Amino acid sequence: MTGPEFQKRKREHKKIVVVTAYDALFTRIVEEAGMEVILVGDSLGVVVQGKKDTLSVTMEEMLYHTRLVAGAAQRALVIADMPFLSYQVSVDEAVRNAGRFLQVGAAAVKLEGGAAVVDRVQAMTRFGLPVMGHLGMTPQSVHRYGGYKVQGKEREKAEALLADAKALEAAGAFAIVLEAVPANLARTISEALTIPTIGIGAGPHCDGQVLVLY
Template sequence: MKVTISTFQKLKGNGKITSITAYDALFARIFDGEVDMILVGDSLSMSFGGNKDTIPLSLDSMIYHTQAVSKVVKKSLLIADMPFGSYNTNKSALKNATKLYKEGGADAIKIEVNENKIDMVKMLSDNGIATMPHIGLMPQFYRFEGGYKIKGKSKEEKDSMLELALKLQDAGAFSLLIEGTKSDIARDITQNLKIPTIGIGSGNHTDGQILVWSDMFGFFDEFKPKFVRQYLNGKELLKKSIKQYADDVKNLRFPNDDESY
């Protein structure tokens, strides 16, 4: 059965929620139904687009990739990231989120938020756009903060994050993504919220986990975050197969008679 917003929320407290990213129909079809949630993440700017961070990604590019994924996802809940610069104000957020929601075909959108974006979450929710706020380490702030900074190291920061999470829940968020955060505050947030939390680099006390597919399957090796576990040495397996293919062609082993008309 298709995971919907309501059934997704019921997963809280009923086992861990599984999530993964996807950027195209080929991989989305493979992942669909194997995980509870698929995210068309702005991480595609790096692993797919070759950029050093997520900031260059455009709204049109996000719509394009979300459309490709939504065509084949029939079971998992589908979320799409709002790219950098597409939700600077409530007016632009509503306009661009509506466009992504309508044209992309996702079940919900995700936005990176701080205290200044609480009203935005309420505004989007009030307009029928299911919204997952993203707190903690926010990749779209990579240049502003001068790198990827782990959050929740001080008591003040922990208290602020918990307060923010509660306000976002009250604003209508259906779920919350917590990235790059000390595990104890991610645990406290999870325990104090009625909505599900999804963690990435935030320990194992959140309601679920998400990883970027190219990280976990060993295709992206520009750098490897501490929290990533590789489940496949994909790059090396693929390179080995390509070399075998090239060798077979050069030595007239491919195509053989059975592969010819």
């Protein structure tokens, strides 16, 4: 699977399946099961390391696990999460850290946020670094939300999420994860974009779904 093929699935109305993996063994297992897209998620902080959230996951930890997955993957598109503070500090640092993921074998990176990260997405894509966005319940902002809660239930917040999605697409993102948003809002966003939406707790109307393993 390649980035252009990923986007082609939306045009052909074919659902996209994404799963997480953090090591070589699970990469081989999910590929043998037919999975074509693997996300090396910073969720490893919770499901692998046993922490309460993803905020303490480091660049070095993410690079290590990305290297394991990318080295074992034969066909799957490997996307790596950019951890907390790896892209927020400056545009230059964001581009540099995204490039480090591609150096260890990732085909793309994922980062959280809307308008606040548009300049990062623009810079990355300008230098040929494929970027997936992430809107809705963004785990790196869990303390701002007061916990893991559905986002976009109020009209004003729903409109803001739609605007963020359009801004990410215009900035060059090749896809967007929608996490914990109402199903009708996910459908509205999906229909408004030409790039795929990948849902997690966002109902059945996204262009694909992502499942966090173990």
